Amino acid sequence: MAFEGRHLVGVDIGTSAVKVIQLRDSGAKMHLLKYGVEPLPPQSIVDGHVMNSAAVVDALTKLFKDLRISQRDVALSISGNSVIIKKLNLPLMKRDELEEQIQWEAEQHIPYEISEVEIDYDILAENNEAGQMDILLVAAKKEEIQDLVDVVRQSKLKPFVVDIDAFALQNAYEFNYGYNEGETVALLNVGASVTTINILFGAISQFTRDITNGGAVITEEIQKQLQVSYNEAEAYKAGGQLFSQEVVPQEVMGIISNVVDSLTGEIQRSLDFYMATSSTGEIERVFITGGTSKIPYLRSAIERRSRVPVELLDPFRKVTFNDKQFDPEVLKRQAPQATISLGLALRKQREKI
Ligand SMILES: Nc1ncnc2c1ncn2[C@@H]1O[C@H](COP(=O)(O)OP(=O)(O)OP(=O)(O)O)[C@@H](O)[C@H]1O
Numbered sequence: 001m002a003f004e005g006r007h008l009v010g011v012d013i014g015t016s017a018v019k020v021i022q023l024r025d026s027g028a029k030m031h032l033l034k035y036g037v038e039p040l041p042p043q044s045i046v047d048g049h050v051m052n053s054a055a056v057v058d059a060l061t062k063l064f065k066d067l068r069i070s071q072r073d074v075a076l077s078i079s080g081n082s083v084i085i086k087k088l089n090l091p092l093m094k095r096d097e098l099e100e101q102i103q104w105e106a107e108q109h110i111p112y113e114i115s116e117v118e119i120d121y122d123i124l125a126e127n128n129e130a131g132q133m134d135i136l137l138v139a140a141k142k143e144e145i146q147d148l149v150d151v152v153r154q155s156k157l158k159p160f161v162v163d164i165d166a167f168a169l170q171n172a173y174e175f176n177y178g179y180n181e182g183e184t185v186a187l188l189n190v191g192a193s194v195t196t197i198n199i200l201f202g203a204i205s206q207f208t209r210d211i212t213n214g215g216a217v218i219t220e221e222i223q224k225q226l227q228v229s230y231n232e233a234e235a236y237k238a239g240g241q242l243f244s245q246e247v248v249p250q251e252v253m254g255i256i257s258n259v260v261d262s263l264t265g266e267i268q269r270s271l272d273f274y275m276a277t278s279s280t281g282e283i284e285r286v287f288i289t290g291g292t293s294k295i296p297y298l299r300s301a302i303e304r305r306s307r308v309p310v311e312l313l314d315p316f317r318k319v320t321f322n323d324k325q326f327d328p329e330v331l332k333r334q335a336p337q338a339t340i341s342l343g344l345a346l347r348k349q350r351e352k353i
């Protein structure tokens, strides 16, 4: 008998921090066993490459030790320029033919040498009448995958699954909110260096894009313009949302709004592109998450430009926890950074007995 084994530990190695979540099944909900965040020094990971592996190994080792997680099998994910996701419409064909066709399609659609990428695909839909099938083609650069796998192994962990941020985001959303047939929603994860977009029609991903821009640009601008350290700039940015000019220099709000406006413009161009090229109808809701979504001005700027209601995605909507172990207020504040690791922690290890 084959059954799905226990959940893997979700490990999200972001450019600004490592996030770790461990879940346990509890009926229709999940129970939060462990959750932790450990910041990384700036430049530890640059453009998908691990530049300071010692820092990442230290953060991972510390998290597993402090949280007392003995389980070693983990799910990881990658994002950014090293990931290419394409939706293809192909004539209906048998699986073995498809295997061959995928190689050919990958050569046409992937802007990297085929030998440099891992390729995977998923059949989204098969339409017998039209003789067509929709395929999701996923390619990720081997080098970037290897970088993450290496730091995870050095941390004495076992990488069981390497997922893609866009899909972990989708999993976290679907687990917590389900989906409505015929409804189009856009999911946004705005991190430090990458903004991941995944537009769903019902349960099916229609469009994904990773924009290499995020909250780190705000920190860098504050550092540069106010001549302060990284930590000071981070504190100003987080305090900037309070609009309290006594503790935060006046310039900070201006810097935040400038960077956010340009990021919002980039996001809107992707949403517009999707609307112009798809036939699934208007985007009805936008869900936003990721550390940078804590900036209220970002939410309102996207809402103003897209004219679509923007909601903060709650990754713990269907997650129970012990409030002696986790302060509900703290967990709520940290929730935006937890979404990808939660999506990863939903993954299970398949076991056979
Ligand atoms: N209260 C806050 N106000 C503004 N920005 C915040 C706040 N809290 C966290 N951030 C920002 O969120 C970002 C971190 O978010 P997140 O953990 O989602 O990113 P990451 O996974 O490390 O990065 P990436 O996925 O882009 O590699 C940082 O840029 C951080 O400064």
Ligand SMILES: [Mg+2]
Residues within 6 Å of the ligand: 012, 013, 014, 015, 191, 192, 340
């Ligand atoms: Mg991230």
